Amino acid sequence: MRNLNIYIALLLLLISGIIFWQSLLIPYYSPYGPGPGFLPRWTSGIIIILLIVYLIQSIRIDFISISEVMPKGEGLVNILVTLGAIIVFMIIIPYVGFNVSSVIMLTLLFSRGFKWYKAIGISVVVTFIVFFIFGSLLGVPLPVNEYGW
Amino acid sequence: METFQFLINGFGEALTWTNLFYCFVGVSFGMFIGVLPGLGPTAGTAILLPLTFSLEPISAIIMLSGIYYGSMYGGTITSVLINTPGEAASLVTCFDGHPLAKQGRAGVALGVSAIGSFIGGCVAILGLVLLGPTLSKFALNFGPPEFFALVFMGMSLLIGLMGKSLIKGLIAALFGLMIAFIGIDQSTGIMRFTFGQTNLASGIDFICVAMGLYGLSELFISAEERMSKKAEKPAKIDSLFPRKGEWRPTLNSIGRGSVLGFLIGLIPGTNSVIPTVLSYSLEKKVAKDPSRFGKGALEGVAGPETANNAYSGGALIPLFTLGIPSSPTIAVLLGALIMHGLTPGPTLFQKEPDFVWAIIASLFIGNAILLILNLPLANVWAKITMVPFKVLFPVIIMIIIVGTYSLNNSLYDVGIMFIFGIIGYLLKKVDIPLAPIILAFVLGKILESTLIQSLTIFNGNILGFFTRPISGTILTISIIAIIITALPAFKRRNLVNEDVEM
Known part of the structure; x- marks a missing residue:
């Protein structure tokens, strides 16, 4: 089988x-x-x-x-991390808001190609840009936490 | 004359600074997406669709048309420079485009492609100007049986032409049809296949399916292999124009490609790979020395690239006049039109002339912008192919997620898109084609409503379709097409076409 x-x-x-x-x-x-x-x-x-x-x-x-x-080794890890990151994002977003969940998801994804501290830095920048474009410029009401982010 | 008056008005609307800006942004974004290997016009248009939500309908569709054209051409750049087609229709361009690049003539290959795309696009748009209004007037006489026959023809051609095996193509199309039934039945108001989920009452959003099947699944596949790979250095681009003696055969190829691409675009259920493959074999057949093909023949680039763009323009005719999408990308455009409150079909030219003619005019402008962006900026686009996948991958995933969310401001949609991403990934692994799923899904609702209305007219007699000349003829052609495509498949057990338009 x-x-x-x-x-x-x-x-x-x-x-x-x-x-x-x-x-x-x-x-x-x-x-x-x-x-x-x-x-x-x-x-x-x-x-x-x-x-x-x-x-x-x-x-x-x-x-x-x-x-x-089906992928093996590094390819399999990449796929599992990608799936996991998206699932984590979807589970936590109603509680912690878009910005926190996005940084977590992106850090997980960027960590496949960058050192962890660089991954966090890039994730924060990307999240900020996406939040600005979609949330402010395009007026999409992205989910936010009790602090408004 | 009336048509050209409308067209001039359309130019008046499209040539506003705002619309020119959106057209420029659309073409640039489209080029950017097209340059990224793996993401083609369907995924590109779907991913960038949310950017148009806050725009006026005309500006939004102008931008999306720009994305469509831009991504079609963007795929050519990677085919020529790094031998990696950005989308399936550019595969043929690799055959001679990359050998040309190896000979130090990458600029010529790109230049010829840009000129061919421009001419092909303009010829197709001219065809749309001339045929569109007449066809839509003719289509006003169509009733449910004729529309059913047209949709059936689209689906029958689609099944035969896509996928490695006929069975898998059929399964894909029926799967797409099945998910189209989810939601409230339009005629009776009965909830179908919602399993108590109110989120499913209005059915599954087409864009979620397209983003999942085409965008996310392709990223999963890329994540398997390309995360740690270093980008290949593209060939350098210098001269953009052919030599003196090469102009004539090149222009002949462009002429043939324009006609071929446009005509194939008119047929529902086709895809952009067909005109490029046909054009390549036609060029090889008419060439004095066919042995040059595969080693850097300019006609092998000019013909297919022209046909590709002419197809894109031609495919808009069934969309605007009948409301029937010819390809998955056109299906995304259909979804966008509906989302912006417009109803593509025979009445569109009558009810929304300002809109239609502004779009048609903007297609001319989009083509010109494409030419301007391509020729002098070819080196800049080439550099984008150097951006590492490990940088792009998370960003694109983020945009897909936020884009899907912004459809209805719903995380439920993101979940649906995610599920279709996984389904798409698994189906690709077993060579079940995705294009029939998308097209059958889009056409499913029209197919069902027209079938039921027709059967009601015919008192349940299915042979009633053959008592009306148009529906009878179209259905007969469709049945013949099915037999023609199915017979060799049964003999050889397999068809050899690949899934298209990632």
Whole structure:
């Protein structure tokens, strides 16, 4: 089971299965013709058939090795840090506001290429510029903490 | 005559200092994004879209059109100088552009590309001026069956032309269609696939999907390999113009590329790679000595680059006249038009003539600015390719996040974009193309509403489509196109085209 195709097919099958099941709960007909469940039921039904074909193809001929296409070593760390930084940003932003969460996220991201103190410095500058452009110039109400930043 | 009067009025509107400024900013930003390898016109337009939120609709679309054109051309610079296409349509330019750079003629390759892009763009815009109003008048007679047939044709061509395998292309398109169903059903008001989440009631925002699938996922891929890589030193640029004897074949290539690119732009469901590939093979076929190709033939740069830009202009015709996007980037433009309160389609020329003609005029101006920015500043753009990825990467992520947030001032959108970023990353790993997802997602709502309206007209009889001449003809062509593209795929099991327009 080192074939990435199989996992992707199963993931998409799960999503399509949920949509198909949900589409069964929506009216197929309306008083004037096809209803809101008509096209979703056909679409999810057809994609399920195609995904089964894809799954069979993946098992029989289309082998994409996880170890070959997924990152290893430094590449894997880069991806994990990137994912982690974005998740941390989204979790803490409602509590600490945009500026603090942005500095934390950017420090994590810049730390992959710079020393930690340089990473913090660049992050503060970038955050300030982004906050100024979006918050002040473009008037986007970025989330702030109780101190207004 | 009336058309040209409108165009002159459009120039009057577009040539205000404010709009000229936005056009200039758009082209510059677009060039900047295009120069960065990995981020192409779709991601660029989506990422920079929030910058236009506070602008008037005309200025906003002028800026976005500038971004679109600029990013298309920006990709050429990296193709020629460091053999790395900034976006898929510039891939063909690497074939002869980089060998030219190695011979010390990088400036000529860039100069010819800029001149070709300018001429191609102008020819396409002229086509838009001449054909747009007539087509939109004609399209006013279209009912739901005709629109359904057009959307179906777009999707059928798209499936056949994208992706390494037909099955994967189909899965991608149907996946895009499925996520388009999320939200309140327009005809009955029933909530579909929202799982109790009120944030999903109005559906998933198209820009979140585009930013995630095209922007974030591409950054994830780049983060795997390029974080510690040092940027390659670009070739030096000196003379920008071809030699005396090279002008004639170059201009011929530009002429052929203009027509080819424009015509392909008219077909919904195509993408900018097709005209560049076709133009390259056409140039090779008509050349006296085809063996020069791949070793630094100027026609191999001039033709495809012209076709690429002519395609960009041609693709605006189905958008403005029918409201149907031809490519993922045009789909982002469609999203932007809707966001600024405009409805692309047959009535746009009638209801918003000031807007349409100002945009068309600004496209001419944008092309001229592109030429001015390219020729004398080629060395400056070349230096941008030297900015290390470790500096750009966090900044671009930040802009994507803030940009997505600013759509509706909602962190929920950021979460959706993040999820699509991961989905896009995984799908790329297994060669499932992303372009069909985006296009099917955008076309999904039109497809569903026109299908249901048509079936209601035909009392549920699906053959009713073939009783109307236009819808019947378009559907027949689409079915033939599907058979033509599917047959070799079944025989060979695979199609060989790559996903496009990152």
